[in-house]
Amino acid sequence: MSEKIKVTINGKEILTTPDKTILQVAEENGIDIPHYCYHPGLPVAGNCRMCLVEVEGARKLQTACSTQVRDGMVVRTDTPQVKEAVRQVLEFMLINHPLDCPVCDQAGECGLQDYYMEYGQYDPKFIENKNKKSKKATPIGKYVILDQERCILCARCVRFTRFITKTEEIGIFNRGDHSEVDLFPGKELNNRYTGNLVDICPVGAMTCRDFRFKCRVWYLEEFDSICPGCSRGCNIKIYYNPHRPHKADGNRVLRFKPRFNPEVNRYWMCDDGRYGYKFIDENRIMYPLKGKEEVYLDEAINSFVSLLKESIPDRTFYLLSANSTNEELFATKKFFVDNYKLENIFLPDEDIFTGDRDDLLITEDKHPNTNGVKAIFNILYKDLIKLDELRELLEEKSISLLIVNRHELPEDVLDFIKENGIKLVYLGTNFNKTSKAADLVFPISVFAEKEGSFINVDKRFQKFSSRLEPLGVSMPEWVLFNRLSELMEFPVYYSSYMNIFKHMISEVGAFKNIDLNNINKYGVLVEL
Amino acid sequence: MSVEISVNLRKKIDEIKKKFPRDKSPILPLLHAFQDEFGYISVEIEEEVAKIVGVSPVYVREVSTFYSMFNNKPVGKYHIQVCGNISCWLRGYDEIVEYIKKKLGIEIGETTPDGKFTLSRVECLGMCDQAPVMQINGDFYGNLTPEKIDEILDNLE
Ligand code: SF4
Numbered sequence: 001m002s003e004k005i006k007v008t009i010n011g012k013e014i015l016t017t018p019d020k021t022i023l024q025v026a027e028e029n030g031i032d033i034p035h036y037c038y039h040p041g042l043p044v045a046g047n048c049r050m051c052l053v054e055v056e057g058a059r060k061l062q063t064a065c066s067t068q069v070r071d072g073m074v075v076r077t078d079t080p081q082v083k084e085a086v087r088q089v090l091e092f093m094l095i096n097h098p099l100d101c102p103v104c105d106q107a108g109e110c111g112l113q114d115y116y117m118e119y120g121q122y123d124p125k126f127i128e129n130k131n132k133k134s135k136k137a138t139p140i141g142k143y144v145i146l147d148q149e150r151c152i153l154c155a156r157c158v159r160f161t162r163f164i165t166k167t168e169e170i171g172i173f174n175r176g177d178h179s180e181v182d183l184f185p186g187k188e189l190n191n192r193y194t195g196n197l198v199d200i201c202p203v204g205a206m207t208c209r210d211f212r213f214k215c216r217v218w219y220l221e222e223f224d225s226i227c228p229g230c231s232r233g234c235n236i237k238i239y240y241n242p243h244r245p246h247k248a249d250g251n252r253v254l255r256f257k258p259r260f261n262p263e264v265n266r267y268w269m270c271d272d273g274r275y276g277y278k279f280i281d282e283n284r285i286m287y288p289l290k291g292k293e294e295v296y297l298d299e300a301i302n303s304f305v306s307l308l309k310e311s312i313p314d315r316t317f318y319l320l321s322a323n324s325t326n327e328e329l330f331a332t333k334k335f336f337v338d339n340y341k342l343e344n345i346f347l348p349d350e351d352i353f354t355g356d357r358d359d360l361l362i363t364e365d366k367h368p369n370t371n372g373v374k375a376i377f378n379i380l381y382k383d384l385i386k387l388d389e390l391r392e393l394l395e396e397k398s399i400s401l402l403i404v405n406r407h408e409l410p411e412d413v414l415d416f417i418k419e420n421g422i423k424l425v426y427l428g429t430n431f432n433k434t435s436k437a438a439d440l441v442f443p444i445s446v447f448a449e450k451e452g453s454f455i456n457v458d459k460r461f462q463k464f465s466s467r468l469e470p471l472g473v474s475m476p477e478w479v480l481f482n483r484l485s486e487l488m489e490f491p492v493y494y495s496s497y498m499n500i501f502k503h504m505i506s507e508v509g510a511f512k513n514i515d516l517n518n519i520n521k522y523g524v525l526v527e528l
Numbered sequence: 529m530s531v532e533i534s535v536n537l538r539k540k541i542d543e544i545k546k547k548f549p550r551d552k553s554p555i556l557p558l559l560h561a562f563q564d565e566f567g568y569i570s571v572e573i574e575e576e577v578a579k580i581v582g583v584s585p586v587y588v589r590e591v592s593t594f595y596s597m598f599n600n601k602p603v604g605k606y607h608i609q610v611c612g613n614i615s616c617w618l619r620g621y622d623e624i625v626e627y628i629k630k631k632l633g634i635e636i637g638e639t640t641p642d643g644k645f646t647l648s649r650v651e652c653l654g655m656c657d658q659a660p661v662m663q664i665n666g667d668f669y670g671n672l673t674p675e676k677i678d679e680i681l682d683n684l685e
């Protein structure tokens with residue numbers, strides 16, 4: 001449907017196509033129409049009546065969310081009649097709404113508060129008692145709390161479980177002012193996307209058990225990022241708390257929310273990814289360790305250089321991580337393959353073939369950047385090594401220096417390393433068994449603390465940036481390799497992120513169709 | 529828990545299904561058939577009907593709780609349903625319902641201990657011209673007054 005039609009909204013002439021609704025056309029042109037039940041990711045319901053507008057020639061006000069545009073249509077969203085209608089709809093919605101804002105976690109990002117300030121501000125005429133509903137602050141699943149009194153019955157949650165997850169746990173039962181949103185009796189929320197219910201609920205009826213009461217939303221700041229939970233690479237916003245670090249136990253990052261990308265995750269993200277944010281602030285490696293003692297970075301780097309010089313490439317072994325960014329992998333390749341001439345550089349198959357996937361977003365590879373390793377190291381699935389065969393490999397090649405990026409090594413390998421005096425160097429973000437056994441540990445910044453890029457399961461190259469400072473002296477891997485290169489007297493030396501990024505784009509074959517000056521906000525497909 | 533479906537009910541279900549071109553359509557008549565058999569619509573019945581028509585139990589429950597002619601829990605021998613919508617309300621619903629409550633000693637939604645009467649407030653019964661009105665099982669009564677209520681209830685066995 002590319003046929004163009006002309007529509008006038010508030011006197012502004014707009015060229016558009018007839019497959020859209022008034023609300024969509026208005027939004028595309030920066031005209032706000034208040035709405036609750038309409039959500040761009042869900043089928044239209046037309047039940048809240050907030051989006052009433054005047055259409056020339058129509059006897060009554062029309063719902064903008066469910067009325068398609070026609071050629072020559074003249075719409076007004078700003079007349080006194082429209083404003084009065086919206087005000088009255090709002091007044092009806094608030095009849096049974098409790099005065100909960102001071103204790104409601106939605107406050108500050110609540111559709112009722114926002115529209116009340118814009119369209120409401122009336123003297124209430126309602127003198128009857130408010131209806132009580134049966135569930136107040138009741139958990140309905142692992143991550144969601146339901147408060148029926150705050151619900152405005154927009155049915156977004158019902159449609160989400162009916163049409164997106166197709167699990168249908170939620171319905172609106174009873175009738176009139178007795179209507180209640182609820183689970184089917186005896187059931188719990190039983191899908192892996194429940195956090196989205198909290199996002200789409202326009203009011204405080206569904207709030208998040210994980211986030212509730214940790215921080216008022218107006219203290220939060222946000223930036224765009226990519227979820228590292230699996231190879232889907234869902235686009236997200238990271239919310240952090242820069243002003244009141246004493247709240248929430250000093251944790252900086254308090255929540256993830258999905259960010260629209262029509263090519264990847266649309267409006268959604270899964271619960272594993274959403275609530276997997278805690279590793280950003282918990283159990284972090286912040287300073288270099290040498291034999292379990294914190295040391296200055298210089299000392300640790302000097303020790304690493306000595307180990308590299310003592311060992312020879314044939315007896316050195318590097319385990320790559322598919323959690324590293326492309327830029328980090330590129331620097332790793334420069335350092336180890338091109339300059340140190342290492343051949344023993346492998347990606348283990350850990351958490352790649354988990355078999356855990358679904359038809360919506362979740363992929364079985366629980367790393368964000370396996371395709372990045374593929375692009376930069378030309379490693380194919382058949383070249384992956386198995387961690388439980390690592391012991392034999394180390395023995396066979398009589399390895400004397402093992403460098404591990406993030407992986408948790410099996411006990412038998414750790415024992416073998418100890419028994420045979422193999423030197424173990426660990427690069428990672430969080431403590432684990434490997435870091436605890438390592439001779440040298442380098443703190444690496446997490447994805448949320450650095451600029452970088454990942455390639456998702458569909459070969460989509462997606463860039464992200466950060467507004468968080470790395471904890472302690474943790475740093476991106478490429479910064480570490482810079483320092484090492486200097487001391488090893490290798491030629492490669494990158495002065496900045498932009499600098500390494502440009503080199504990477506021009507040198508890696510898979511990235512040849514990426515236009516540096518024009519990287520789409522939804523990512524670019526690369527050739528693998 | 530699953531529902532025991534008698535031969536008779538099974539026959540009714542098949543007949544109802546035959547009458548409707550689309551699978552989803554017979555939800556209402558099926559609910560009626562089940563209520564005739566069991567007296568009320570339990571959660572298990574909702575699950576059963578959902579299975580028969582191929583929708584989710586939530587979908588059936590949205591229907592069965594919406595209509596006041598379906599009881600979502602067991603009711604007494606006589607189910608008194610008083611209309612509380614605007615015409616009846618303006619014409620004395622409050623007084624009528626208070627009177628019945630006091631007479632039977634139960635609140636709305638409750639059943640007398642002997643299992644004889646259940647009292648409900650329902651939406652419009654479609655007899656606004658005779659407001660206030662109530663329905664007892666299949667019968668309708670209008671222009672209600674306390675005296676009339678005494679007469680009606682006292683004559684029920
Ligand atoms: S719980 Fe929220 S999303 Fe669901 S119907 Fe109520 S207001 Fe809408």
Ligand code: SF4
Binds near residue numbers: 229232265271273
């Ligand atoms: S599907 Fe994968 S990328 Fe998307 S939110 Fe879940 S874990 Fe993160």
Ligand code: FES
Binds near residue numbers: 034038
């Ligand atoms: S947004 Fe149009 S009726 Fe709710």
